[in-house]
Amino acid sequence: MRIATYTAKGETFYGAITDDGAIALSPDFAQWPTLYDVVAAGALEQLVEAAKDRAVTHTEFDYEMVMPSAPRILCVGVNFPDRNAEYKDGSTQPKYMSLFPRFASGFTGHNRPLIRPPENHTLDYEGEVAIVIGKGGRRISQIDAYDHIAALTLCNEGTIRDWVRHAKFNVTQGKNWDKSGSIGPWLVPFTDASQLDDARIITRVNGEVRQDDVLSRMMFPIRREIEYISTFMTLQPGDIIITGTPTGAGARFDPPKYLKPGDVVEIEVEGIGTLINGVEDEQ
Incomplete structure (x- = not known):
C-alpha cells in the first residue's frame, strides 16, 4: 500500500495511491489533519x-512532500565506505556517525522541481x-530497532554545496534551502526486514546512473542509526531519519556535475518506488 499527501483542485488530502489514481482518506479522519x-497517532494501519x-x-493531482508538517528530520552523513573515501583525507570508518538536521521547508514532493x-x-x-x-523510545537496542519503524520513503537530499563550507563546523545552511530536496512519493508501510536489508538504491540524472549501492554496505546500518x-x-x-547516500554525488x-534547470533526477528503490524531480531556477 502507498500512502501519500497530495493536492487536487486547490485542496490538500492524504490517501492511498493506486495505479488508477488517488483515494482520498483524510475527509474520513478529521481527528488527524495531516499524515504526520x-x-x-500510530494509525497508519487504519x-x-x-x-x-x-x-x-482523484485521477489528476499533484504530490506534496509526503509529510510536510514533520517537525523533526535528522540526516546521517557519509554513511557508505566509498562515500567516505571521496573525501580523500585518509580516514578510516569513523567511530560515530555524522548527523545534521533538516527542516520540512527544504523539501518538495514527487514530480515537482527542485529549486536552484x-x-x-x-x-x-x-x-x-x-x-x-512509528513507535517512540529512548535507548533503543539494535535488536528492537526495526520494531520502531512505521514506514519507508525516498529522499533526494538536495544540497547547495558551496554553502556547506561557509563555516568551520556546520552544514546546516547548505542543507536547508527552500525546496532544494524532495521526500516521497509516498509512504510504504514497513512490514519486513528485507525491505531494508536487501534494498538497492539507484540515482539517475537525465537517465545516467550516478549512484548505485545496497543498504547492507552502510557503515552505520539503520539498526545502529x-x-x-x-x-x-x-x-x-513521526520523526524522519534520512539514512545516508552512496558515492556518486555531483x-x-x-x-563537478551540479544540477541545472532542465535536469531530471530519479531515485529508485525496488519495493518503495521511484522519486522523480526536475530542476528549475528560483523565480
Missing part, C-alpha cells in the same frame, strides 16, 4: 484498512532511503 498526525475496496477519488537559488548554483543530488518512526540517535534524544512517532566528479 496519522503516524504520530488508513491501509480504510483504503481497501474503495474507489478512486540565485545566490549559488552548486545544487547537488543525494539519493537516500528515509525511515519514519536508531540505537545511536535514541541514546541522546527520545525518538517520537560534487565528486572532476569537474
